[in-house]
Amino acid sequence: MLSIVTERMGSICSRHKHYREADAEENAQAAEIERRIEQETKAEKHIQKLLLLGAGESGKSTIFKQIKLLFQTGFDEAERKSYISVVHANVYQTIKVLYDGSNELAQNTTDSSKYALSVENKDIGEKLSEIGGRLDYPRLTKELANEIETLWKDAAIQETYSRGNELQVPDCAHYFMDNLERLSDANYVPTKEDVLYARIRTTGVVEIQFSPVGENKKSGEVYRLFDVGGQRNERRKWIHLFEGVTAVIFCAAISEYDQTLFEDENKNRMMETKELFEWVLKQPCFQKTSFMLFLNKFDIFEKKVLKVPLNVCEWFKDYQPVSTGKQEIEHAYEFVKKKFEELYFQSTAPDCVDRVFKIYRTTALDQKLVKKTFKLVDETLRRRNLFEAGLL
Amino acid sequence: MGSCGKDGGCPSDYIAVAISLLCFILLLIKATLPFLVHKVPRPKGSGFWIPVIQVFASLNLLLSIVMSINFLKFKKKHWWQSCYLWAVWVEGPLGFGLLLSCRIVQAFQLYYIFVKRRLPPIRSYFFLPTILLPWIAGAALLHKKKRLNERCHLVTRWIIPVVFLHTTYVAALVGFTVAIRHIEFRFHELKDLWRGILVSTTSVGLWVTAYILNEIHDDIAWLQVTSRFLLLIMASILVLAFFSMSSSQPLLSKMSLRKREATEFETMGRALGIPDSGLLLQQEPAPDIDPNEPLDKLLLNKRFRQSFMAFADSCLAGESVHFYDEVHELAKIPVNDPVRRIYMARHIIEKYVMAGATMEVNISHRNRQEILATPDLAHPDLFHNALNELLQLMKMVGSE
Numbered sequence: 001m002l003s004i005v006t007e008r009m010g011s012i013c014s015r016h017k018h019y020r021e022a023d024a025e026e027n028a029q030a031a032e033i034e035r036r037i038e039q040e041t042k043a044e045k046h047i048q049k050l051l052l053l054g055a056g057e058s059g060k061s062t063i064f065k066q067i068k069l070l071f072q073t074g075f076d077e078a079e080r081k082s083y084i085s086v087v088h089a090n091v092y093q094t095i096k097v098l099y100d101g102s103n104e105l106a107q108n109t110t111d112s113s114k115y116a117l118s119v120e121n122k123d124i125g126e127k128l129s130e131i132g133g134r135l136d137y138p139r140l141t142k143e144l145a146n147e148i149e150t151l152w153k154d155a156a157i158q159e160t161y162s163r164g165n166e167l168q169v170p171d172c173a174h175y176f177m178d179n180l181e182r183l184s185d186a187n188y189v190p191t192k193e194d195v196l197y198a199r200i201r202t203t204g205v206v207e208i209q210f211s212p213v214g215e216n217k218k219s220g221e222v223y224r225l226f227d228v229g230g231q232r233n234e235r236r237k238w239i240h241l242f243e244g245v246t247a248v249i250f251c252a253a254i255s256e257y258d259q260t261l262f263e264d265e266n267k268n269r270m271m272e273t274k275e276l277f278e279w280v281l282k283q284p285c286f287q288k289t290s291f292m293l294f295l296n297k298f299d300i301f302e303k304k305v306l307k308v309p310l311n312v313c314e315w316f317k318d319y320q321p322v323s324t325g326k327q328e329i330e331h332a333y334e335f336v337k338k339k340f341e342e343l344y345f346q347s348t349a350p351d352c353v354d355r356v357f358k359i360y361r362t363t364a365l366d367q368k369l370v371k372k373t374f375k376l377v378d379e380t381l382r383r384r385n386l387f388e389a390g391l392l
Numbered sequence: 393m394g395s396c397g398k399d400g401g402c403p404s405d406y407i408a409v410a411i412s413l414l415c416f417i418l419l420l421i422k423a424t425l426p427f428l429v430h431k432v433p434r435p436k437g438s439g440f441w442i443p444v445i446q447v448f449a450s451l452n453l454l455l456s457i458v459m460s461i462n463f464l465k466f467k468k469k470h471w472w473q474s475c476y477l478w479a480v481w482v483e484g485p486l487g488f489g490l491l492l493s494c495r496i497v498q499a500f501q502l503y504y505i506f507v508k509r510r511l512p513p514i515r516s517y518f519f520l521p522t523i524l525l526p527w528i529a530g531a532a533l534l535h536k537k538k539r540l541n542e543r544c545h546l547v548t549r550w551i552i553p554v555v556f557l558h559t560t561y562v563a564a565l566v567g568f569t570v571a572i573r574h575i576e577f578r579f580h581e582l583k584d585l586w587r588g589i590l591v592s593t594t595s596v597g598l599w600v601t602a603y604i605l606n607e608i609h610d611d612i613a614w615l616q617v618t619s620r621f622l623l624l625i626m627a628s629i630l631v632l633a634f635f636s637m638s639s640s641q642p643l644l645s646k647m648s649l650r651k652r653e654a655t656e657f658e659t660m661g662r663a664l665g666i667p668d669s670g671l672l673l674q675q676e677p678a679p680d681i682d683p684n685e686p687l688d689k690l691l692l693n694k695r696f697r698q699s700f701m702a703f704a705d706s707c708l709a710g711e712s713v714h715f716y717d718e719v720h721e722l723a724k725i726p727v728n729d730p731v732r733r734i735y736m737a738r739h740i741i742e743k744y745v746m747a748g749a750t751m752e753v754n755i756s757h758r759n760r761q762e763i764l765a766t767p768d769l770a771h772p773d774l775f776h777n778a779l780n781e782l783l784q785l786m787k788m789v790g791s792e
Contacts, residue, residue: 201785233711234754260757
């Protein structure tokens with residue numbers, strides 16, 4: 001990362017350099033530099049710039065990791081090992097949020113006995129909550145894992161977890177809690193799944209360059225994908241990336257219609273996503289930029305929508321459930337999709353109607369699905385390029 | 393002199409109007425000069441609006457006096473010369489009441505932050521209209537009951553409650569100032585406040601006397617002329633003195649007119665005189681850095697912190713490191729110096745913690761609320777949880 005930065009800094013600086021001396025040697029050097037800059041800019045021109053945008057926890061970084069897995073070398077053992085501390089931190093943070101949450105619910109709700117832990121579990125909870133507040137977490141040992149498991153299985157904690165939408169419990173909670181045994185192994189090395197599930201808030205900007213070479217090696221496009229943080233404070237940095245963007249991949253977590261923002265617990269996540277999407281669509285820089293809307297976290301959505309009606313969210317308040325089971329899920333999904341479609345056309349000025357807009361149903365954790373989706377994205381963008389060049 | 397005492401336009405009246413005009417121009421210069429000359433960045437929120445409202449209220453006060461008690465001679469009566477407009481509405485809720493309310497809001501903020509050591513529980517854009525309500529109610533009552541005579545003067549019975557309202561607000565301001573008198577402010581806020589109050593209470597005293605004389609004896613011409621002369625002059629001085637009082641914006645008031653000093657205070661840490669804050673000195677020996685140490689230990693090293701900050705800035709993730717740096721500076725201020733700690737804490741909150749701050753950091757709602765609702769701004773662990781949360785993020789920036 002640092003090397004990319006310095007490289008780019010170098011190219012910027014040299015472009016502004018003035019050559020006043022008439023020294024022949026220096027002239028030759030200058031010519032060489034000029035030639036290389038030209039070469040570089042030429043190469044840059046072919047690189048398609050993709051931005052991953054969306055609110056916090058919408059799955060941008062998971063998509064980013066998937067792209068790394070699919071089109072780059074993936075994660076080697078050393079890289080996967082570097083995720084041990086992240087996975088363990090997720091475990092400790094989850095149990096702390098749940099334990100503290102159960103205490104809060106026991107105090108603030110009328111039905112407080114539901115959230116009261118047994119005495120011995122309370123001791124464990126206090127201890128784990130203290131660990132979860134620390135700066136450095138201890139390595140997850142068998143004993144700690146057992147204690148976490150005991151606490152996790154406590155009825156009060158499960159009751160609290162069922163109200164997780166009020167508490168900022170990460171999506172990975174269930175997955176990691178089910179795998180405690182494996183995670184606490186002394187020789188534990190995170191698997192590909194563990195890495196994908198691991199939750200870290202992105203801050204700043206991260207980028208990778210890749211080329212989605214398919215089986216038949218036909219595709220030659222080079223993409224540079226930028227991943228950003230999604231919380232409100234991070235969005236002021238996005239503007240630095242807005243120039244010359246081929247396509248925006250906008251992630252919207254459709255399962256979060258009953259949750260509030262990490263950074264502002266008075267705001268519904270879906271409402272925030274709606275406003276954010278609108279804002280991004282209206283950016284003057286994006287008049288010709290293609291929009292790929294990923295309606296993400298479909299796996300959680302299909303489970304949730306049968307239990308929590310879609311109309312708890314203000315944006316979807318005119319939703320009427322029609323049936324049950326699979327049909328109902330499809331109906332709810334189509335409803336959400338239509339809302340986003342309407343929003344797109346409302347927020348698109350008449351002079352940028354010819355930009356591409358596609359909606360994809362995704363689960364960022366599902367590698368096959370992401371691969372398929374990205375293939376479609378790639379195809380769309382190449383078609384668009386040919387069209388722009390007048391070849392189609 | 394006989395008729396000008398009644399209808400206005402005496403030479404002394406013109407002198408008074410000229411002086412008040414001069415005072416107002418001086419006030420405008422004083423308010424805008426730091427921004428025009430030194431390009432001081434515009435403060436945000438109440439720090440900007442309260443002074444603007446004060447200037448507006450000052451203008452209203454002076455204008456209302458000129459208009460309501462016959463300084464100028466008008467040939468014809470116009471509808472906009474209505475007594476109730478000038479003597480009641482512009483003088484009260486839009487003039488004197490507004491001016492004092494602004495000051496009370498500022499003194500209240502200082503009182504809460506430095507004496508109670510917490511952020512004011514009520515936002516100033518809400519507090520200001522609230523304490524202005526008695527003035528609006530009073531003006532409405534006067535207007536409804538039509539208690540002014542044809543010369544714009546109050547009926548005697550009403551003078552006492554009106555003067556009482558004026559003095560109550562002065563007393564409230566004095567009260568808040570007394571409450572913060574033992575705080576040793578870093579940037580002479582208190583000295584300014586006292587100086588301001590001294591000048592303003594004296595002028596308010598004289599002003600009230602002149603006001604009462606002017607209101608009661610409206611049959612003696614020379615008394616009318618003298619008292620209204622005094623009234624306007626005192627109001628002009630009051631307005632000017634009021635604005636000179638610092639409004640607890642340390643960096644701004646420090647930088648106001650002395651450019652040479654401005655460069656010395658690039659950071660709040662330096663303005664507060666925290667030892668070896670700010671930039672790295674070249675002659676400092678470079679201690680060995682062991683890259684295997686945890687990040688929080690490494691960050692204690694200034695050289696490491698500076699280069700890590702530059703790196704994080706380059707990936708647009710710098711605000712966390714800057715926040716760490718300033719909290720680190722805060723930790724250097726001894727606990728027995730709460731005033732300096734509060735200055736620094738407030739600066740950090742305004743720059744990094746408030747929603748929408750220029751360098752807002754990526755922390756959870758809970759941690760932000762915990763800081764904003766703190767019962768003690770000088771507490772050593774005020775930013776502890778937020779910092780822990782951010783160190784987790786910084787680790788990831790470092791490992792990318």
